[in-house]
Amino acid sequence: MMKVLITDQIHPEGVSYIRKQGFEVDEKVDLSKEDIKKVIGDYEGLIVRSRTKVTKDVIEAGKKLLVIGRAGVGLDNIDTETARERNIKVLNTPGVSTTSVAELVIGFMISAARHIPQATASIRSGNWEKEKFSGIELAGKTLGIVGLGRIGNAVASRAKAFDMETIGYDPYITKSDNIQVVDFDTLIRKSDFITFHVPLNDTTKHMISINQVRKMKKGVIVINAARGGILDEKALKQGLDEGIIGAVALDTFETEKQFMTVLGGEENLIATPHIGAQTEEAQKRAGIEIGEVVVEYLKEIRR
Numbered sequence: 001m002m003k004v005l006i007t008d009q010i011h012p013e014g015v016s017y018i019r020k021q022g023f024e025v026d027e028k029v030d031l032s033k034e035d036i037k038k039v040i041g042d043y044e045g046l047i048v049r050s051r052t053k054v055t056k057d058v059i060e061a062g063k064k065l066l067v068i069g070r071a072g073v074g075l076d077n078i079d080t081e082t083a084r085e086r087n088i089k090v091l092n093t094p095g096v097s098t099t100s101v102a103e104l105v106i107g108f109m110i111s112a113a114r115h116i117p118q119a120t121a122s123i124r125s126g127n128w129e130k131e132k133f134s135g136i137e138l139a140g141k142t143l144g145i146v147g148l149g150r151i152g153n154a155v156a157s158r159a160k161a162f163d164m165e166t167i168g169y170d171p172y173i174t175k176s177d178n179i180q181v182v183d184f185d186t187l188i189r190k191s192d193f194i195t196f197h198v199p200l201n202d203t204t205k206h207m208i209s210i211n212q213v214r215k216m217k218k219g220v221i222v223i224n225a226a227r228g229g230i231l232d233e234k235a236l237k238q239g240l241d242e243g244i245i246g247a248v249a250l251d252t253f254e255t256e257k258q259f260m261t262v263l264g265g266e267e268n269l270i271a272t273p274h275i276g277a278q279t280e281e282a283q284k285r286a287g288i289e290i291g292e293v294v295v296e297y298l299k300e301i302r303r
């Protein structure tokens with residue numbers, strides 16, 4: 001019987017699905033990297049989320065390993081190069097968090113437009129600062145979406161329900177039924193809200209620098225729930241301090257857990273600790289889907 005090791009918590013329905021399909025499953029979610037290296041040699045499949053670092057030495061210790069499944073999207077924690085060299089398939093579940101991230105972005109837009117987090121903090125400190133928390137409506141505003149993939153499109157559909165104009169930029173997409181496609185410069189200049197839904201790579205790293213910030217509309221609200229590093233946080237800080245940017249909302253940071261060094265002092269910052277996919281529904285979908293694709297692959301190989 002083929003064996004699957006799960007080293008990060010995934011949804012129980014995913015685990016039971018793999019068992020029902022005739023595989024032996026061991027869930028060991030508190031193993032150190034050294035512990036994983038000691039046991040991985042017994043398994044054909046490994047399933048992780050983002051905590052387990054599947055580095056070269058871990059993969060090399062997996063003498064029988066055929067597949068590595070990542071419940072979720074990013075493969076930053078997996079040495080995909082070594083896996084490829086050793087003919088080990090790497091699978092993930094790219095679409096499972098689309099709705100969750102899109103809803104967080106809508107939450108960011110309304111929170112920033114109406115200062116909900118700051119007003120909550122103020123009222124908790126015993127204040128009643130009605131004038132200070134005047135806001136703007138989303139209706140009639142232009143939302144610029146950078147990256148017209150799964151999440152970008154899901155954000156656009158939801159923004160339309162708020163009567164927003166949506167424009168988008170994506171070098172690989174020239175036409176869309178959902179969004180008016182424009183060039184990057186137009187998007188930066190015309191948008192009242194700008195949200196990023198691109199991967200982090202050489203073409204997207206620091207795609208917002210101070211030069212871009214200086215082209216933006218005064219009061220623009222800038223959102224990043226994609227990956228840290230797409231926006232230069234120092235440029236965002238400068239934009240806020242110079243009064244160009246009205247608010248910044250971030251779920252992802254250049255340096256996670258330490259972002260306070262750059263933007264922490266900014267009153268018009270809304271921040272969440274990378275919770276885009278952190279919903280009951282997305283986690284459940286990720287657990288079930290990773291179970292399904294890993295099982296499917298192992299069954300195919302066994303044939």
Ligand code: NAD
Pocket residue numbers: 073074094095097098101146147148149150151152169170171172173197198199200203204225226227251252274275276277278
């Ligand atoms: P996707 O692959 O469906 O879409 C990405 C789009 O970006 C593609 O259409 C691609 O053509 C476009 N793109 C690539 N380079 C570009 C560039 N230079 N300028 C403009 N567009 C460019 O991906 P997705 O599922 O929509 O995810 C988008 C991002 O959200 C990814 O970075 C993903 O890692 C991130 N994400 C974050 C969370 C979270 O917890 N906050 C959860 C899930 C996904």
